[in-house]
Amino acid sequence: MVDRLTRAKIDMEEMRRRVESPECGAVASFSGTVREWNDVRQVLSIDYSGYGPMAEKILEAIEVDLGRRFAGIRIAIVHRLGRLSVGEASLAVVVTAPHRREALEACSEAVESIKARAPIWKKEHYVDGSSWIEAGRCLPSSGKPKTP
Amino acid sequence: MTVRVLLFARYAELAGTPELEIDLDPDRTVGELWDRVRERCPGLRPVSETPLAACDQAYSDPTKVITGSKEVAFFPPVSGG
Numbered sequence: 001m002v003d004r005l006t007r008a009k010i011d012m013e014e015m016r017r018r019v020e021s022p023e024c025g026a027v028a029s030f031s032g033t034v035r036e037w038n039d040v041r042q043v044l045s046i047d048y049s050g051y052g053p054m055a056e057k058i059l060e061a062i063e064v065d066l067g068r069r070f071a072g073i074r075i076a077i078v079h080r081l082g083r084l085s086v087g088e089a090s091l092a093v094v095v096t097a098p099h100r101r102e103a104l105e106a107c108s109e110a111v112e113s114i115k116a117r118a119p120i121w122k123k124e125h126y127v128d129g130s131s132w133i134e135a136g137r138c139l140p141s142s143g144k145p146k147t148p
Numbered sequence: 149m150t151v152r153v154l155l156f157a158r159y160a161e162l163a164g165t166p167e168l169e170i171d172l173d174p175d176r177t178v179g180e181l182w183d184r185v186r187e188r189c190p191g192l193r194p195v196s197e198t199p200l201a202a203c204d205q206a207y208s209d210p211t212k213v214i215t216g217s218k219e220v221a222f223f224p225p226v227s228g229g
Contacts, residue, residue, distance in 0.1 A: 032229050048228070049156065050156075050228070051154070051156055051202070051205070051221055051223065053205055054202055054205035054206075054221070055228075057205055079228055079229075090228075090229065091228065091229045111229065114228060114229055115226075115227075115228060115229040116226070117207075117226070118226060118228045118229075119156065119200075119202070119221075119223060119226055119228075120226055120227070120228030120229075121156065121157035121224070121226060121227050121228070122227045122228070123157070132157055132158040132161075132224070132227075133227040134158070134225040134226075134227055135225035135226075135227065137225075139158060139224075141158070141161060142161050142162060142191075
């Protein structure tokens with residue numbers, strides 16, 4: 001049983017070991033990290049929260065779907081939850097494939113699917129307040145109880 | 149039937165709770181349940197968009213009839229990655 005959601009630092013080397021194989025001549029990876037600036041606002045940290053059981057299912061479904069569509073690939077996805085500082089990785093995808101094209105395309109598609117479908121949300125904390133980020137929009141936080 | 153309703157992210161903040169239970173007549177839709185949730189949680193009334201919804205952890209349209217779902221979640225646009 002693989003945990004695709006974690007509160008610990010993402011270990012991309014472990015992910016790579018999980019999907020490497022002698023048949024694969026290509027490794028493509030993506031890591032999304034916390035940016036210091038969102039437009040003109042300086043970001044101190046981001047809280048990632050998720051609908052855990054559903055997010056796990058969606059991430060697994062994305063892996064299965066890409067595995068069917070790109071012959072010979074192996075894919076590992078991990079998304080982090082909790083409070084992350086600038087520079088820390090929130091998402092990592094590692095794909096191995098016999099050849100580079102499948103590896104690169106599957107990696108890119110995985111990232112787009114995760115961002116579109118996984119029930120995970122980020123709340124940015126700035127020097128002067130906080131915002132929920134929703135589909136590229138910033139919405140002010142009321143600062144009431146934390147979500148699970 | 150009693151449905152366990154889960155709220156996430158901004159919706160949980162606006163409602164002041166991440167979870168509530170609602171007694172629902174049979175053959176009600178996801179959209180009708182959302183109306184009931186907003187009656188119970190005044191903080192959600194300013195929400196103007198149609199929320200994303202999931203019945204037993206699968207994305208569902210507002211028109212879906214809730215039959216046998218134990219858990220229905222409502223949440224704003226996702227922003228993982």
